[in-house]
Amino acid sequence: MGIQAIIDFRNTIEEISMLKEIDEHKLLDPIKEGKWSIREIVGHLYYWDKFILEQHVPSIAQGANLIAFPDHDFHNNEAIQHISSIENVVALID
Structure with missing residues (x-):
């Protein structure tokens, strides 16, 4: 990973x-009709980062081949379900 990244x-x-x-309340409203809210977008980023940190980073450190990314739609839906258990947006961001 380069310094710019x-x-x-x-x-x-x-x-x-x-x-x-x-x-x-502004973070809970969809950004546009039929789109995610800011909370859901942040949760989506968090959940992908969580996957990479837990699944890819340990493999990289060991020089192994990385496992494939999960199905994007399934993983995104799983992310939205996961963040529903997080108390509020501040807790999600933290």
């Missing part, structure tokens, strides 16, 4: 952290 990740974390200052 690390900078980009840090900037994304800072941008998402700023969402904690926005009224939670």
Whole structure:
């Protein structure tokens, strides 16, 4: 991973952290009809990062081949179900 990727990740974390200052109700509304809410988008990013950290990073450290990504639609639906158990948007962001 190059230095620019690390900078980009840090900037994304800072941008998402700023969402904690926005009224939670605004984060729960879909961004557009038929689309996800900001909460769901953040949860989606979190759940993919969780997968990569738990499944890929240990394999990379050991020099092994990476397992395949799961079915995207299934994983995204699983992410939305997972974040429903998280108390509020601030907890999700943290």
